[in-house]
Amino acid sequence: MIKKNSLIESIFAPREKGASPAIIFITSLFLGYYLFFFNVLLSTGTEKISGAITAVFFLGLYIAMLVTGEYSRYRKIFLIAASLLMVPAFINTLIEERGTMLVNADTVINNENPFCHIVFTMTAIPLVLQKGIIFPARLSGHYASIYSMLVIWLSASLIFGRGWCSWVCFYGGWDSCFSSIGKKPALKLSYKNNHVRYFNFVMLAFVTLASLPILSAVYCELLCPFKIVTEFEAPVDIFTIVAFGFMVVTFLTLVVVMPFLTKKRFQCTAFCPFGAMQSLINKISFFRVRFDKEKCTKCGACAAVCPTLSVSPEFLENTKKTMPLTCTMCGECMNVCRQGAITYSIWGLPPLFKIKETADGSSAVLKTLREFLIALVSPKTLFPCAAFLFGTIVSGSFVRETLELIINQIIKLW
Amino acid sequence: MRKNIVPICVSVLAVLFVIAVPFSFVFGEALQGACRHLLKLRIHESYSGGRVVSSFYDPSGDDKGGGEFTYPLSEIFLPGALDIIKYTVHEPVSDYRSGDYWQCGIVLGNISSDKMFPFGCVRVSVYVDVDGAKSGSTQGLAGDEDARFDPAHPWDFAMIIDGFSTTQKIYFSDGSEPSSATIIFLPKKNRILARVLLDNKRTGALLAGTDSWHYVFTKGYDRLSAGGVLPVKETESLRSGGGNPDGGPAIYDYLLPRTTAQSGQSTPDYIAPLHCSFKSAAARIDLDALETESAAYLKKKSVDEKDTQGAPAPEGGSLQQGIAFFREGRLDEAEKILTAFSQTSEGLAYLGAVVASKGGKTESTFEAVEFVNEGFEKMDKACAMAQNDIEYITARLCRANTAIEIPEEVFHKCAQGAHDFEEAALKLRELGAVSDADFSDMLVKAAICADKAGDFAYSESLFIKAGSAGFTPYGKFEAAKRDIIL
C-alpha cells in the first residue's frame, strides 16, 4: 500500500518547483504531437529532417521548462533562437519570391509585401474611415497575408494579450538577445525610471495619428528598426535615405546598445507601438499574471528583474491583484519570488480549486489524483503550454527553413 | 459539487483555449474565409496606383499592324513584345511623397527579354484628350507623324515610353513646357505603369473626373533611327520589321474600341480613340449586388443540375450509382462501390475524389492530410490512365474540382487545378459538348485556381478568355472582385 502510494505520489503529486512527471508527460505528448504535425508531417522531402530537429529542439526546451520550473529561462532561449533563425529564412523567401530583400515597385503595386503584426496599429482607423488597408500586402494565400495575420493576432490577443511579446514576437527576441549578454547593467534602469514605458503609448498614438493624413504606415516607412533584418526600401532619394538612416540608428540604439547597457528589453518597453496596443488588449485576454499581495513581502526582487519595468513600488503598495498592463508574462518575476506570490492566472482570479485535507489515510491516493487534476488544469500548466505551442507554431517554419539552408550548405561543402 | 461548477467550467474553458491554439492554425484557412466573408477587406488603391476605372483588352496575336507586319530578326524582339494585351486607366491618386498623379498601365505580350534593359525594343505611345474638341492637336509627336488622330478628339497631352528611362516627358499639345511621368517596369508581369504628375492644367484636368479619350499604340524602338522608331519595310532584317510594302504607318499594334477592326487603321482614316469615363460603371461597381446575383445563379444552376440528373441511379452497385452517392455526399457508400471500378480511369478518378473529400469530413488533421494525399494519388493515376476524351475530361475535372476546394496553403494543388479546368473546358468545347455559359464558368474556375496559386497573369488571361465567351453572373462577380472589368 505504501509502495503503491509512493509510486502514485511520485508520478502524480505536484511539486514545489517544476511539474509532476504525469503533467510533463501529458502536456509534452500534446505539444509534441502538434510540433511533429506542423514541422514534419506537413513538410516534404529533406525538410522533414530539419523539421524533426526543430520539433525535437522545441520539445526539449518545453520539457526542460516543466522539469526545472524555470519558465522564463527556457522561454528566453526559445524566443532568442526563433528570432535569430527567422532572419535567414525570411530573407531567403523574399529573394526566392522577388529576387531581392529590398522593397521594390513590383511588390508594392502587386500588394505582395509581407504583413507584419505591428501594422495593425496603423491600419484600424483608416480602415474605418477610408474602407481600405493602408499597407500593400496580400489579403490571403500567404503565411504573411492580412487575413492570416489577423487570425493569428486575434487568437493571441484573446489568449494572452501582451504575452505575445515574450512568447511569440520574433522581433522581441533580438531585444532579449542583446539584453542577455553580460550580467551587470552599465546603465541602471530601475523601476524608478518606469515612466520610460509610457513612451510606448506615445509611440502608439504617434504612429496611429501620423499615418492618417498620408494614408501610409508611417512606422514601417520611417521608424521600424527591424527592417534591417527583414526588408527595406533602397536608399535612392532623400526620403528613402532618411528612412534608411532612421532604421540603422534605431536598430543600433534601441535594439543593440540600450538593451545591452540596461539589461532590459528597451525597444519593447519604450518604443514598440504594438506592445502598447497589446497592453490595452490585456484587459480582455484570458490568461493574466496574478500578484497575491497577501504573500508579498515587498522585497522588490520582482521589480529589479522585470525586463519591461512593469513592476514599481507603487504597484507593490497598492491593492491591485493583476500585473500592470505592460506586463509581458515572461515569468522572470515568478522565478525570483520566494513567496510564490506571482503566478499565471485566468482573468486574474485566485486559484479556482482548494485542496481539501483529509484525515483518512486511505484517500491519500484520491487526494493525490485530485491534486494532479487541479494542477493539470491550473493556469500554471495551461498557460506555458498554450503560449509555447503558439510561439513554436508561428516560428517553426522559419526555424525549419533556416536549418534546411544550413544543412544544404553543409552538404554542399562536404 | 455545486460550489465547484463555476471553477470546473472555467477550467474546461481554459483547456479549450489551449486546444484552440493548434486548431486555429490547422483550420486557419477556414477562419480566414470567415473573416473574409465578414470583413471584405481591400487594399487602399493608392498602393496600386488608384482604383481601376476602365480596362481595355486587345486580342493577342494582332501585332501585325494593318496587314502582315513581321518582327525584325534581332533576338531582342521576342514574339509578342509589341503586342498590346491590356490597357488600364486608374483614378487619380494623392501621394504625399510624389504629389497627386494619374496612372495608366499597359500589358504587352512579352517584355521579359533581358537583352536590353528593361525591354529595349518597344516604343509605346499614349495620347490623351481631356476636353473633346475644345483644344488639342491631331499631329503626332516626333516619330509619330504617321499616326492620325480623330479631329473630334485631338490629344492634349502625350508621352512616349521608350524603355530606357524611369522618367519620361509629358508633352502638351499647346507646346508648353513638358511635365514628367514616372515609369515603372514590371517585366515579370509584362507590364508597364506610367504615373503622370497632375501638376499641370492639362493633366490636372483628369482630377475633374469627367471623360477622356485615349490613343495607345506600339511601334518598334530603334535608338539610332529617326524619332527612335524602328522602320518597317517590305522584308524584315536585323534592324527593321517587314511586311510593309506600301510604306504605311510603322505601328505594330493599336488598342482600339471593340467595334473597330485594326486593319482599318492604316487607311487615311484616323485611329479610333478609347473612351474612358471616370464616372463609368467600373468606378461604381457594386460588388455586393454582383455577389447576390452570383449566389442566385449558382443556386439555380445546382437545382437545374439535380433536375437534369433526374431519376435515382440504377441499383446494383453500378458506377453510376457510386457517382450518384458521391454527389449526394454519401462518401462511404460511394467508396465501397467505386473501389470495384478502380481499374478504369473514370472509376479511379471518382474514387480519388471521394477519398479526398473524406479529408474534409474527418476531425483528425492527421487523417485529413492522408486522405487528401491518397485521393490525389488516385486522381493523378486516373489522369495518366485516360484513354479517350470522356475519361480525359472526367479525370481532370475530378482533380480540378477537388483542388479548388482544399486549402491551397497546405496542399498546393491549385496550379495544376487551373490547367485541368482549362484543358477540360477546351476539350469539351472541341467536342461541342458544353454550353457557352458552362464553358465560361469552367474557365472562371480555372482562373480562380490560378489566382489562389499566385499565378496572377495566367489567372487574368483565363478571365479574359472566359469573358470572351460571355460571363455568367458568377464569372462577372469573380472577375470584378479582381478588378477585371470587360
Next chain:
Amino acid sequence: MFIDAILLGLASGSYCVMFCAPVLVPWFFSKQIPTAGRNALYLSLYLAGRLSGYILIGVIAGVLGSYAAGYLSAPVDRAIGGATQTLAGALLIFSGVYSLKGRCRAAGRFADSAGGAASLGFLSGMKMCPPLFAAAMRVFSGDLGPLGGGAFFTLFFIASSLYFTPLLFVFKLNKAPEYFRSGARVLCIMMGVYYIAFLGLPALFQSVPALR
C-alpha cells in the same frame, strides 16, 4: 438638397478626421481642461477656425476658376497644404515645449491658449478635400441662390463637425495622472516635427516650381 448636404458633410468628416486628428488630439489631450464649459469653448473656437479656413479656401478656389474647371489645381492645393502643415507643426511644437518646459513663452502661450485652438482649426480647414470641393461647387453654382447656398453649406458643416463631438468629453480626463498629459505634450512636439519635416516643407518645395 438637405440630404445631399448632410451626406456630403458626413463624407467630408471622415477626411477631416484624417487631417485634423493628428494635430487636434495631441493638443487637446495635453491640456488640463477643468470644466465642460472650457472644453466646449476650445472645441467651438477650433470649429470656428475651421469654418474660416473652409470659407477662405473656398474663395481662393473660386478666384482661381477652380469651379469652372471642375477641380482645384494640384500644385496650389499642395502649396497651401504645405504651408498650413508647416505652421500647424510649429504651433504644436511651441505648445508642447511651453507646457512641458515653460520655454518659448510668447509663441507657446499663444499656441497653448484658445487662440491656438482657433489657429489650428483655421490651418486644418485650409485643406480642400473632395467632399468640400463638391459642396463649394454646389454653393457657387448659383442654382441654390444665396439663402439656399448658405443653408446647404451650414448643414454640410454641421454634419462634418459631428465627428468632433467625442472631444467634448476630454475634460473628464482631468483626473488622469500627470504622466498622461506629459505624454501628450511629448506627442505634440513629435507631431509638430513630423508635420514640418515630412509633410509641410517637402510639399512646399515640390509645389513651388510647379506654380511658377
